[in-house]
Amino acid sequence: MSVAEAEKTRERWQTVMSGPAPEHIKMHTRDVCVFYGAKQALFDVDLDIGEREVTALIGPSGCGKSTYLRCLNRMNDTIDICRVTGKIELEGEDIYAPSIDVVELRARVGMVFQKPNPFAKSIFDNVAYGPRIHGLAGSKSDLEDIVVSSLKKAGLYNEVSDRLHEPGTGLSGGQQQRLCIARAIAVNPEVILMDEPCSALDPIATAKVEELIDELRENYSIVIVTHSMQQAARVSQRTAFFHLGILVEVGDTDRMFTNPQDQRTQDYITGRFG
Amino acid sequence: MTDHIVTRYDNELRELAVRITQMGGLCEMALTEATAAIKKQDTESALKIIDNDVRIDDLERETEELAIHLIARRQPMANDLREIVAAVKIAADLERIGDLAKNIAKRAVALQDQSQPARIIRGLDHISEIALHQLTDVLDAYTRRDAEMAMKVWHRDSDLDAVYTSIFRELLTYMMEDPRNITLCTHLLFAAKNIERIGDHATNIAETIHYVATGETLAGERPKSDESSLATVSAEADD
Numbered sequence: 001m002s003v004a005e006a007e008k009t010r011e012r013w014q015t016v017m018s019g020p021a022p023e024h025i026k027m028h029t030r031d032v033c034v035f036y037g038a039k040q041a042l043f044d045v046d047l048d049i050g051e052r053e054v055t056a057l058i059g060p061s062g063c064g065k066s067t068y069l070r071c072l073n074r075m076n077d078t079i080d081i082c083r084v085t086g087k088i089e090l091e092g093e094d095i096y097a098p099s100i101d102v103v104e105l106r107a108r109v110g111m112v113f114q115k116p117n118p119f120a121k122s123i124f125d126n127v128a129y130g131p132r133i134h135g136l137a138g139s140k141s142d143l144e145d146i147v148v149s150s151l152k153k154a155g156l157y158n159e160v161s162d163r164l165h166e167p168g169t170g171l172s173g174g175q176q177q178r179l180c181i182a183r184a185i186a187v188n189p190e191v192i193l194m195d196e197p198c199s200a201l202d203p204i205a206t207a208k209v210e211e212l213i214d215e216l217r218e219n220y221s222i223v224i225v226t227h228s229m230q231q232a233a234r235v236s237q238r239t240a241f242f243h244l245g246i247l248v249e250v251g252d253t254d255r256m257f258t259n260p261q262d263q264r265t266q267d268y269i270t271g272r273f274g
Numbered sequence: 275m276t277d278h279i280v281t282r283y284d285n286e287l288r289e290l291a292v293r294i295t296q297m298g299g300l301c302e303m304a305l306t307e308a309t310a311a312i313k314k315q316d317t318e319s320a321l322k323i324i325d326n327d328v329r330i331d332d333l334e335r336e337t338e339e340l341a342i343h344l345i346a347r348r349q350p351m352a353n354d355l356r357e358i359v360a361a362v363k364i365a366a367d368l369e370r371i372g373d374l375a376k377n378i379a380k381r382a383v384a385l386q387d388q389s390q391p392a393r394i395i396r397g398l399d400h401i402s403e404i405a406l407h408q409l410t411d412v413l414d415a416y417t418r419r420d421a422e423m424a425m426k427v428w429h430r431d432s433d434l435d436a437v438y439t440s441i442f443r444e445l446l447t448y449m450m451e452d453p454r455n456i457t458l459c460t461h462l463l464f465a466a467k468n469i470e471r472i473g474d475h476a477t478n479i480a481e482t483i484h485y486v487a488t489g490e491t492l493a494g495e496r497p498k499s500d501e502s503s504l505a506t507v508s509a510e511a512d513d
Contacts, residue, residue: 229349229351233351257352257355258351258352258355258356258489259352259356259489259490266352267276269351270278270350270351270352270353271278271279271280271283272275272277272278272279273279
């Protein structure tokens, strides 16, 4: 390759792969490959997660976006045949290093799932669960403070303040999802991973969760997998497009949805994939 | 470009483009005929142009409605979104071009009984030809979504401005030569100004096409050669 060609490739790469500024990188991932047995699901993903911004991962089913998300807090460890290679760092620390305590890692990198999955416990105990096992509260009143402030941050407190000791499973779907977000927040995470958090919710509950995501990004780095392009456009500052296990393009959400650089991105977001 | 998974989406986008093409055709016709109506003092044709402007207005409204429905129903993204926003903008420019052509036609009606020395009319003919060329080219560029062709139109606008400045000077001179020319020359001056404005709208359309095709908005001022706002003709010069 000539110098000019190399320069051109580099320039193109920089437009197609524009990540956060180096000083704002929360998680740094390079050459991430994931294998399920002999089958490779992710190929050499280089992606940086920005601090205090929302990164949306989009792409058709089976493109590897959820697989990638689950690498970020070692959720894939729970799958026996799954093998992850490459470098994944949280604040410069290799999260796959032997010295890492996975339970502690998952407190720093919390997760909210597609279907709200509250424990079969009271609303209070759902949120108090994490702080209890991580020993975050020194006293009963400390614990109460954590629960109330987490519910408030999740925008749920006003709706449940008079029934904190009723079961979490009795809430509506949207409320359950916000309860799960409160539960994730309660252990004071740095990063929150969300795997299609609104796909089981109606538009109003979805809007409330999106409003919440917008507020949470002031304090947390958020990575969200979503099937809804419109949702990615609404909530995120950066969007990454995956296809067939490859990270095709990442950039400012504003640019990605008005002027994507890669034909595959354009075809996907405009609904042209055959 | 590959088709959308939803076929009706493609049809709706095509409908939008068809409206723009129709508007463009009507505008070309209006401009050509309005200039001819002044030249031939053809009041009948002028009145027809004035009536026909309603069709251009209707098409603009239809374009706007289609675009709003498309946005509401399809939530367009990327090039589709640019395409739809562009259609609305181009339709607005074409509607203005239609109005300007209509205004020229009105002057043709006003001038029906004025004697028209050929040398005074010549300039208008010339500027109208250039503007029509600009309009035709920019509409071709739209059909092909050709940013390069649109840029050529964009750059050529300064030619039109220069011709307008020279017509301005020329008409001032005729007015000074003989005050009986003033009515005719003033109308012609406004007609020429309208044509120059049509060129500006063609340039706007060129900018929009560039955005549709590349996703980049054009930064910076376009080249200008309209110096008529600074032009004066001193009485002594003609002595």
